[in-house]
Amino acid sequence: MKAICWTGIDRVSVETVDDPAILNDQDVILKVRLSAACGSDLHLLDGYIPTMRAGDVLGHEFIGEVVEVGAAVTKHKVGDRVVVGSFIACGRCWYCRTGQYSLCDNGNPNPGIPEALWGQSPGGCFGYSHALGGYAGSHAEYVRVPFADVGAFTVPDDVSDERAVFASDAVPTGWTGADLGGVQPGDVVAVWGAGAVGQMAARAAILMGAERVVVIDRFEDRLGQVVTHVGAETIDYSTSEVIPTLKEMTGGRGPDVCIEAVGMEAHRNRVDGVYDYVKQQLRMQTGRPTAVREAIEACRKGGSVFVLGVFGGVVDKFPLGALMNKGLRFSGAQQHGQRYIPMLLERMQRGEIVSEHLATHVLPLDEASHGYEIFKHKRDGCVRPVFRP
Amino acid sequence: MATKRTMGMSVAAAGAAAVVAVRVARRGRPGTGHGPGAGRDPDGWKAVTVLADAEALRPGGRYPEPLAALADRLEIALRPAGRDRGTEVHARFRPGEHPDPEALRVALRDTKSLVETGIVQRADPVPHGVRKPTPFGIGQDAIESRSKGMGLL
Ligand SMILES: NC(=O)c1ccc[n+]([C@@H]2O[C@H](COP(=O)([O-])OP(=O)(O)OC[C@H]3O[C@@H](n4cnc5c(N)ncnc54)[C@H](O)[C@@H]3O)[C@@H](O)[C@H]2O)c1
Numbered sequence: 424m425k426a427i428c429w430t431g432i433d434r435v436s437v438e439t440v441d442d443p444a445i446l447n448d449q450d451v452i453l454k455v456r457l458s459a460a461c462g463s464d465l466h467l468l469d470g471y472i473p474t475m476r477a478g479d480v481l482g483h484e485f486i487g488e489v490v491e492v493g494a495a496v497t498k499h500k501v502g503d504r505v506v507v508g509s510f511i512a513c514g515r516c517w518y519c520r521t522g523q524y525s526l527c528d529n530g531n532p533n534p535g536i537p538e539a540l541w542g543q544s545p546g547g548c549f550g551y552s553h554a555l556g557g558y559a560g561s562h563a564e565y566v567r568v569p570f571a572d573v574g575a576f577t578v579p580d581d582v583s584d585e586r587a588v589f590a591s592d593a594v595p596t597g598w599t600g601a602d603l604g605g606v607q608p609g610d611v612v613a614v615w616g617a618g619a620v621g622q623m624a625a626r627a628a629i630l631m632g633a634e635r636v637v638v639i640d641r642f643e644d645r646l647g648q649v650v651t652h653v654g655a656e657t658i659d660y661s662t663s664e665v666i667p668t669l670k671e672m673t674g675g676r677g678p679d680v681c682i683e684a685v686g687m688e689a690h691r692n693r694v695d696g697v698y699d700y701v702k703q704q705l706r707m708q709t710g711r712p713t714a715v716r717e718a719i720e721a722c723r724k725g726g727s728v729f730v731l732g733v734f735g736g737v738v739d740k741f742p743l744g745a746l747m748n749k750g751l752r753f754s755g756a757q758q759h760g761q762r763y764i765p766m767l768l769e770r771m772q773r774g775e776i777v778s779e780h781l782a783t784h785v786l787p788l789d790e791a792s793h794g795y796e797i798f799k800h801k802r803d804g805c806v807r808p809v810f811r812p
Numbered sequence: 813m814a815t816k817r818t819m820g821m822s823v824a825a826a827g828a829a830a831v832v833a834v835r836v837a838r839r840g841r842p843g844t845g846h847g848p849g850a851g852r853d854p855d856g857w858k859a860v861t862v863l864a865d866a867e868a869l870r871p872g873g874r875y876p877e878p879l880a881a882l883a884d885r886l887e888i889a890l891r892p893a894g895r896d897r898g899t900e901v902h903a904r905f906r907p908g909e910h911p912d913p914e915a916l917r918v919a920l921r922d923t924k925s926l927v928e929t930g931i932v933q934r935a936d937p938v939p940h941g942v943r944k945p946t947p948f949g950i951g952q953d954a955i956e957s958r959s960k961g962m963g964l965l
Pocket residue numbers: 461462463464465466592593596615616617618619620621639640641642645660684685686687688689690691692713714730731732733756757758806
């Protein structure tokens with residue numbers, strides 16, 4: 424079959440690879456209908472996530488049709504249209520049972536690598552390095568879905584592929600940030616990053632009853648989407664100073680919940696951003712936490728800061744003093760999709776969550792290089808290139 | 813620029829690989845293991861917590877195959893994990909047995925997975941594009957193939 428493979432820094436290629444096979448009786452095989460590129464892929468492309476191997480098939484946000492079913496699968500049959508959470512989780516360990524699916528104990532066949540990096544191993548992920556299991560991704564004609572009864576969800580007929588595909592990753596990620604960040608009715612919530620993840624975090628906060636939600640970015644087209652499709656306010660950090668603006672908006676308090684949806688390659692809009700860039704290039708830190716720092720500074724005393732952006736290792740000049748002296752709650756997570764996807768599909772069905780506008784470019788697999796190029800440089804209004812095999 | 817960045821990546825990835833390798837080497841060196849399990853725990857114990865009661869862990873008095881295969885050479889202790897977390901399985905090689913910490917880690921992890929899910933998950937054989945046999949890639953494959961026996965368990 425045809426697939427989009429990572430071949431090195433800034434390089435992808437479309438190659439012919441083996442078809443996936445059922446490896447155990449809890450798997451299904453999907454014929455991929457749509458597979459979206461995610462901001463996380465950009466960290467792979469830019470070489471900031473170790474343990475990628477040339478030839479790895481990319482992609483972890485997808486919808487497809489079941490074409491083969493393992494003997495122990497009970498929820499799915501051939502022909503079902505399903506969306507699949509990007510993290511691979513067993514559904515039966517203590518973490519899964521408590522709704523923390525991305526922390527699954529049994530989803531990652533290579534636990535020694537993340538244990539060496541982080542002390543413990545999270546679950547596995549499609550197409551996302553050998554530290555997260557070395558599974559093939561979904562930018563391909565077919566994909567194997569392990570633990571299919573846990574990770575795959577039938578999509579209601581009246582939800583389009585273009586909307587439902589984002590129930591795989593961007594939408595549950597946003598929901599994870601707002602939910603675990605502790606958004607309460609009446610809160611003011613600030614979100615850094617107007618990519619798919621930031622937009623969906625803002626939408627989640629609105630649906631949870633936040634009184635004001637504001638998204639921070641510098642790209643006019645993305646900020647425009649925030650206003651039109653998400654219903655949140657915006658701050659363009661290229662023309663406004665973020666912290667004073669947020670203070671003014673909140674009567675001098677600062678937002679109750681600050682969600683960071685930028686990740687390890689934050690744009691250097693502040694002096695510390697230049698410092699971060701140089702240190703990251705010299706591999707003296709593995710991420711640029713510019714937006715995380717700003718979120719911590721902006722947050723109200725006793726508020727909550729939640730990191731959705733992906734980081735791989737260590738960062739520098741972390742404002743521990745602000746965190747401690749302001750009494751902040753600080754946490755982060757890879758998304759716990761399986762916990763939220765059924766509810767999110769219902770909200771998609773009711774039109775409470777709209778996401779198809781994120782699929783700005785629907786392309787064949789053959790246009791992988793072009794798709795990633797415009798996504799990386801945010802050209803041509805690209806928010807997510809979505810591949811249709 | 814491209815070359816520099818490629819090198820940067822290799823350094824970062826090699827760094828990660830080195831961390832893994834150093835930890836393995838440190839434990840594998842003869843004489844550094846203090847106890848019969850030759851692990852980091854001074855007495856050589858390693859442990860996993862399984863979301864199951866002790867009975868389900870040892871149906872009919874026999875452990876699941878990954879652990880049963882080593883059981884003759886091991887001391888195994890089961891303990892309630894507290895709260896709603898199931899059962900802790902602690903194991904180490906008996907005094908006088910040649911300790912194989914990698915095998916013990918694999919056995920504990922696979923036992924846990926089998927009891928909890930009925931299977932041991934795997935990604936291989938995985939569809940992939942061209943993989944040139946570079947030294948870096950070969951090193952990474954070697955680490956990956958041993959990853960379940962490595963780590964901090
Ligand atoms: N936690 C999870 O499970 C999970 C899931 C998916 C994605 N992610 C991560 O979330 C992050 C965002 O993903 P995405 O797909 O939306 O990516 P994206 O690249 O489309 O969007 C990132 C946005 O952040 C903006 N940005 C950059 N620097 C900024 C700064 N200093 N202040 C404010 N905004 C800034 C960019 O302009 C861009 O619009 C990535 O790090 C991705 O890896 C995490």
